[in-house]
Amino acid sequence: MARIAVVAGDGIGPEVVGQARKVLDAVLPGIEATEYDLGAARWHRTGEVLPDTVLDELAGHDAILLGAVGDPTVPPGVLERGLLLKLRFAFDQYVNLRPSRLWPGVTGPLAAVKPGEVDLVVVREGTEGLYAGAGGTLHRDTPAEVATEESLNTRHGVERVIRDAFARARRRERRKVTLVHKTNVLTHAGSLWSRAFAQVAAEHPDVTTEYQHVDAAAMFLVTNPSRYDVVVTDNLFGDILTDIAAAVTGGIGLAASGCINPEGRYPSMFEPVHGSAPDIAGKGVADPVAAVLSAALLLDQLGHADAAARVTAAVATELAGRTPGAPLRTDEVGDRLAGYAVA
């Protein structure tokens, strides 16, 4: 039986993760879950972000389910670099998977886009690019100060995530992959991405391909998001594009994500895209749908495609039945979702 590590985290993290576990237990009874106390609260209390011993323990699990970490009192970078990115890099989670659907029942901000019309997934590279942490500062706080950030891209890292994108496209109806980069300015990294993409594309004649600059893709996500099926892109572009995709499909309140090590050599991690939302924490009003959809990605990654499909269908039922603007109770939503998933 699957052994998962649960990092509920801060703010609304524990509330939404609670519902995700409720749903997981319903569709796959017997999951072994171990809770880990990480995030802003632990850092405030002990100064620890991610002790090596905890990292080692996490490595022994099949997957990690994370709620949200952080609060405004933690300096920028501490939990991002020390916890989230550390896990992505330590566990070689090179596929950052972010599906976006405009679900029936959900009103997106775009006047011309109807529910059901958007169903895309961004396969964002997760272990390279500008996230490598290869930067420096000289002459700090003087007029001569210079600060650098380096984007590191390897054939190894780029090719494997592109392969993953094509493999996912093959399992989808439209079988289309869009490469997004900025080859006209970032000519070195852009060339590497383009050449690797062309090579992998040649091995997949059944998959349609296209290329777009990141600025154009950002625009088309707003004017015509339904044109996308699978989008593969680098770490930073993926960060930005997935928030746009979330925005046009009803907000990050519904957006799920997985940081995946496809080979399963290390645990993959699943988390809602939203943050800890301290302003509504503890009130029982956070929408757990993103956390529950993240649990569905977890199930899929662990080979339980049927259970994953049942959870996704439960979310569809829940959202189709909602009255726009009506208040919700976190635990009631969780109860309903668990019910739908086993019905």
Add this chain to the structure above:
Amino acid sequence: MARIAVVAGDGIGPEVVGQARKVLDAVLPGIEATEYDLGAARWHRTGEVLPDTVLDELAGHDAILLGAVGDPTVPPGVLERGLLLKLRFAFDQYVNLRPSRLWPGVTGPLAAVKPGEVDLVVVREGTEGLYAGAGGTLHRDTPAEVATEESLNTRHGVERVIRDAFARARRRERRKVTLVHKTNVLTHAGSLWSRAFAQVAAEHPDVTTEYQHVDAAAMFLVTNPSRYDVVVTDNLFGDILTDIAAAVTGGIGLAASGCINPEGRYPSMFEPVHGSAPDIAGKGVADPVAAVLSAALLLDQLGHADAAARVTAAVATELAGRTPGAPLRTDEVGDRLAGYAVA
């Protein structure tokens, strides 16, 4: 009298620039304009992108008006690096100014945003960051290939563009500046930007300030674009955010931009954000509004604020009178705009 260099360029470039010149001549008779043949056509014919002699001649003008350069047959990077970016860097055009308004008469894609509600300007840094061209490739086309791109940020470059943003905010009603970066991941460059921003902000107690991560800003541009007044950001983030801002305000067909050397030591350059649109070139149906609004930015930069305001008002009249979806003729729009501007 102002001496401007005109680079009409490729595709619809000459068509829309023709209208911009018509309007310029109407509001400021006697402008001296010299045409320069640069772009894809010249490159195909002669292999030249921007000869040094032409660069020297351009330097002798008060401003450059550019239509659009490029076509799909030119390899990526040739005209971008060789012409557009070369001009930005050679002429130290460190302010890349991109206003976005949802004009009355224009239907944006966002259901909840009404015309008149969005009026923001992005002040994008234009001479640093990932656009520095500091990248390299090793072991090309082998499994060991690595490609880098370096973002270079100097206190000098960052502080001056932030100062420009605050100066512009002071001339606007809301007097608000939003810094956009990714300080939680790009900790070195992010820290430099944040510290420079805090220092300049302290000197402008009459200006409201806020900070947002680029992914959040991309999202809010879609869900709530009217919250922004002046946005200051780095070169690449600005590239992406301005295309989103253009998309939510009716498309890049209306988006103007200026690459500005505020001190006037070198000529500033003004151009529509749209490209050469080869698919509709030569048909006389391209909308010249973005080129005309770029000419208004040119007038403003050269100290003709009144003439600039008349051109902007002419565009407002034109757009308010349009029937959504009705076809337009490039030269008729130009005639109308010139007429409104001097009425």
